[in-house]
Amino acid sequence: MDSHAAYRLHPQVALRPEPFGALAYHYGNRKLVFLKTPTMVALVRSLADHGSLAEAFKAAAIPPSKHASYERALADLEASEIICAAAR
Amino acid sequence: MPPLVEQLKGGLDAPICLTWELTYACNLACIHCLSSSGRRDPRELTGDECKAFIDELARLQVFYVNIGGGEPTIRPDFFEIVEHSVAQGVGVKFSTNGSQIDPVAARRLAGSNYIDVQISIDGANAFTNDAVRGVGSFATARRAMDNLAAANFGQFKISVVVTRENVDQLDDFEALALGYGAELRLTRLRPAGRGADSWDRLHPTNGQQRELYRWLVARPHVLTGDSFFHLSALGEALPGLNLCGAGRIVCLIDPVGDVYACPFVLHDDFKAGSVRDAGGFTSVWRESQLFLELRQPQSAGACASCGSFDSCQGGCMAAKFFTGLPLDGPDPECVWGNADEALALVGAKPSPGPGHSKPTPVALSRR
Numbered sequence: 001m002d003s004h005a006a007y008r009l010h011p012q013v014a015l016r017p018e019p020f021g022a023l024a025y026h027y028g029n030r031k032l033v034f035l036k037t038p039t040m041v042a043l044v045r046s047l048a049d050h051g052s053l054a055e056a057f058k059a060a061a062i063p064p065s066k067h068a069s070y071e072r073a074l075a076d077l078e079a080s081e082i083i084c085a086a087a088r
Numbered sequence: 089m090p091p092l093v094e095q096l097k098g099g100l101d102a103p104i105c106l107t108w109e110l111t112y113a114c115n116l117a118c119i120h121c122l123s124s125s126g127r128r129d130p131r132e133l134t135g136d137e138c139k140a141f142i143d144e145l146a147r148l149q150v151f152y153v154n155i156g157g158g159e160p161t162i163r164p165d166f167f168e169i170v171e172h173s174v175a176q177g178v179g180v181k182f183s184t185n186g187s188q189i190d191p192v193a194a195r196r197l198a199g200s201n202y203i204d205v206q207i208s209i210d211g212a213n214a215f216t217n218d219a220v221r222g223v224g225s226f227a228t229a230r231r232a233m234d235n236l237a238a239a240n241f242g243q244f245k246i247s248v249v250v251t252r253e254n255v256d257q258l259d260d261f262e263a264l265a266l267g268y269g270a271e272l273r274l275t276r277l278r279p280a281g282r283g284a285d286s287w288d289r290l291h292p293t294n295g296q297q298r299e300l301y302r303w304l305v306a307r308p309h310v311l312t313g314d315s316f317f318h319l320s321a322l323g324e325a326l327p328g329l330n331l332c333g334a335g336r337i338v339c340l341i342d343p344v345g346d347v348y349a350c351p352f353v354l355h356d357d358f359k360a361g362s363v364r365d366a367g368g369f370t371s372v373w374r375e376s377q378l379f380l381e382l383r384q385p386q387s388a389g390a391c392a393s394c395g396s397f398d399s400c401q402g403g404c405m406a407a408k409f410f411t412g413l414p415l416d417g418p419d420p421e422c423v424w425g426n427a428d429e430a431l432a433l434v435g436a437k438p439s440p441g442p443g444h445s446k447p448t449p450v451a452l453s454r455r
């Protein structure tokens with residue numbers, strides 16, 4: 001992940017809130033992914049509102065010590081096309 | 089926070105894997121049919137009821153439904169229902185024997201991006217397939233595959249129930265799928281519906297199960313709908329959630345609108361309610377006594393002392409139920425043979441669920 005780049009929820013993805021977080025479904029590639037915490041759900045939903053990943057982390061009050069693990073999780077979501085790079 | 093799998097066991101706001109059998113009518117009479125299909129039930133949901141149900145699923149954000157039957161394409165309003173569903177954002181995956189997939193139907197299906205088609209076969213050649221599904225059924229299925237390919241449908245699925253008779257054809261199934269650019273889907277034979285009568289002689293032997301496990305481990309791209317997690321007891325877990333999702337993430341709606349815990353437990357003991365009830369499907373899913381019970385922690389019973397329990401979870405509830413085994417003990421196909429003694433001692437098995445087999449006895453010629 002590039003913390004200076006902007007990301008967004010993929011336009012073909014729908015999120016369904018669940019007690020543990022949310023389910024994300026990609027209508028194109030039919031992948032179903034679990035977003036396992038409410039923080040992750042809020043972060044993913046907010047990506048499009050920020051010009052960079054770093055700003056999104058800041059707005060979601062995610063401490064720097066946790067950035068690496070969130071970036072790994074987001075990279076998995078990008079690989080499944082749940083999120084994608086946003087055009088600037 | 090408990091791990092995801094534990095949370096899934098506690099149930100979700102709506103199912104992930106919802107199977108909807110559109111009709112009990114079928115032009116075939118497969119000897120292992122899980123829903124004992126054949127004749128239409130006069131109480132089946134009307135077209136309007138089907139559409140209202142789909143609208144409810146859309147409100148619940150159920151992303152897709154698995155449509156089956158019976159033979160769903162036999163309903164005259166099949167396309168209307170499917171297209172209504174897709175328009176509401178509820179994608180459709182449907183299983184068919186292929187008999188109605190002529191070139192026109194194939195082109196109509198190819199026109200939507202949100203319809204997945206699964207053609208069922210149970211042998212890689214007519215001899216093996218037709219012994220289970222009836223004379224001519226293999227040729228019919230191949231014709232449907234040809235039609236989908238000619239219509240540029242894209243990637244469809246070839247769906248196979250693994251049996252003692254076809255388990256040595258796994259490579260042939262894979263080659264067939266590859267030839268069409270299709271995905272292969274293998275599922276487990278369960279003793280449900282007419283499958284209860286054929287299970288004893290059709291379910292794979294333990295040696296065959298081990299072969300199957302090795303074959304699947306080497307092919308994570310082969311779809312299984314999570315149905316072989318009892319084989320994970322043999323070592324590395326197979327891909328998937330590896331848990332019994334009945335009433336937790338899985339449920340079945342039968343053609344008359346009754347809601348069951350899973351497609352393989354069409355029996356009064358596992359009926360939670362009906363989509364025709366006052367609160368609709370939503371309150372059956374969220375509030376029915378049965379589903380709330382299934383979401384409680386389940387006892388491992390005789391499996392508790394087994395070192396494989398974490399991966400195997402004691403196997404499939406439906407398989408235990410219809411073979412007359414206790415639900416909190418080993419699966420009838422326990423890879424360590426821990427159910428063999430109990431199986432030999434079983435007295436009366438539960439009666440099968442609602443039967444819609446055609447009255448004329450089907451010739452069960454085998455070989």
Ligand code: SF4
Nearest residue numbers: 332333334350404406
């Ligand atoms: S009862 Fe068997 S088939 Fe049904 S969800 Fe549980 S494990 Fe799967």
Ligand code: SF4
Nearest residue numbers: 391394400418419422
């Ligand atoms: S004893 Fe139970 S947990 Fe162990 S392998 Fe057999 S079915 Fe699975």
